Amino acid sequence: MVDFLNAFALLSNFVIVPAMTYGSQLALGALGVTLVYGILRFSNFAHGDTMAFGTMVTIFATWGLQSAGVSIHPLPTALLALPVGIAATVALCLVIDRSVYKFYRKSRSVPVVFLIASVGVMFVLNGVVRFIIGPGDQRFADGERFIIKAKAFKKLTGLNEGIAFKTSQGLTIVTAIIVVAALFWFLNRTRSGKSMRAYSDNEDLARLSGINPERVVMITWTLAAVLATIAGVLYGLDKSFKPFTYFQLLLPIFASAIVGGLGNPLGAIAGGFVIAFSEVVVAYAYKKFLTYLVPEQWAPDSLVQLLSTDYKFAVSFVILVLVLLIRPTGIFKGKGA
Amino acid sequence: MIRIENLHMQFGGIHAVENVSLSIEKGSITGLIGPNGAGKTTLFNCIAGAYTPTSGKIYLDDEEITGLKPHELFARGLLRTFQIAQEFSTLTVRENLMMVPGDQCGESLIDTWLRPAKVREEEERIRAKADSVIEFLEITHVADELAGNLSGGQKKLLELGRTMMVDAKIVFLDEVGAGVNRTLLNTLGDAIQRLNKEHGYTFCMIEHDMDFVGRLCDPVIVMAEGELLAEGTIEDIKSNEHVIEAYLGTGLKNKPEPKS
Known part of the structure; x- marks a missing residue:
């Protein structure tokens, strides 16, 4: 029995908690991608770098607050700086929309043109972020590091294996729940949200009704920017901030959105967790876990790791290919990839 | 004319x-x-x-x-x-009708958050109008049904209803x-x-x-x-x-x- 509990604690510590956290971060990112796809009908490749931009601004604001001695211990100061990052990112997205995408909307370009334009925006943002903050790793997490420490857990339960629950992990999960609840309330209950759904449903009819398309587009960018900044900051707090990592996040984020069904917010959340759990489960070494469960003689010699962590991005790719082959509309029916 | x-x-x-x-x-x-x-x-x-x-x-x-x-x-x-x-197939019949009038203040993000009373009042007015249209067209029984689930004929009624939401x-x-x-x-x-x-x-x-x-x-x-x-x-x-x-x-x- 104790062995079983130890195995469970081990799994929670190294698989379930990290995957929940990573899943929440992906879900928030994928929600932004899916909203833009649902309304503007193109895959926004610049989303990862929008996240990086928002996080960068938040980091600068955090550093500013830290040097001014402002703190909300035990919570990280970055939470206080978050509104600044959000405001800057919303402004950035609106300016980009005005100066880039609006032109293509006016000339009624096909989605692939928008997509290519977003690749351009991606490269520009990529450069801007690296130019300003540099390509290196930045740590900006402060406050209490743990909610539950592994040692305290061991002491409390008397088990060999501890579960460490980091503040950033708790914060990520709680924030994700709040943000998702607020987003769904907005989409289902407010006039703006309903306009967005109506526009996504039948664009021609929306233009014939009293819906102002430009306003719907503005609201969409605002939401996408808010979601991108929150997702980026949570990811940065949990791991660390490095512009290139955010660029790489684009793949699992898109995989999440597509697995769940592009254009479907519920799907984006489900997809985020599917991708996160797959990545973590596949890359975890089960040696210790199995040692607890099987008789001593059967204990494995190898690591029992399905895939080296270096290959974790391949997981997103494989899932993406499978979904596109078997069920191109995703788990929940989206608009098709 | x-x-x-x-x-x-x-x-x-x-x-x-x-x-x-x-x-x-x-x-x-x-x-x-x-x-x-x-x-x-x-x-x-x-x-x-x-x-x-x-x-x-x-x-x-x-x-x-x-x-x-x-x-x-x-x-x-x-x-x-x-x-x-x-x-709008993913909105209800009533929501479909309520979508029609233009320039609603609830469409602005700022008003949605900062002036909820004004938005609510406007929404009440439009909802009442939508309800009267629904009654006029005798489709009360499907008012809360998703518009995508309506029969072809009911959709035509809804189309007509849409024209009644504005003057x-x-x-x-x-x-x-x-x-x-x-x-x-x-x-x-x-x-x-x-x-x-x-x-x-x-x-x-x-x-x-x-x-x-x-x-x-x-x-x-x-x-x-x-x-x-x-x-x-x-x-x-x-x-x-x-x-x-x-x-x-x-x-x-x-x-x-x-x-x-």
């Missing part, structure tokens, strides 16, 4: 509408009939802003509206419905009766007549069901091969030789009666 002068619409080498001049009187229900490919829907699309006509002019209340965009015409009270009913001056109905069962068709006909009499709506409708046209429309305009063929009451039209010819083909009556 509507005046059209020498309207041409050309797609490549095809003349879909050729030199059409007509006018629609205020307060009338004008029927537009003609065989398939006569250019009826093209004419509608030109008036309602989906196409810009090749040449010719369209006036609404003596104001030129040629080439205006659909939403600009919507703001002037010129509305249309579609041959294949359009709806329309003139409504263009494109085959509103097509694929609608008899009972619903009667409801639809009653609604159109009541809107015309009680609310002073002007209608112009493309229709193939002659009974329906006969019951509602006066005058009736007939088009064939892109041109105007005849105009008059339904009796005039039914006895007009050119019209019969256009529908049944030329030379028919010169042929000898087939021997039985």
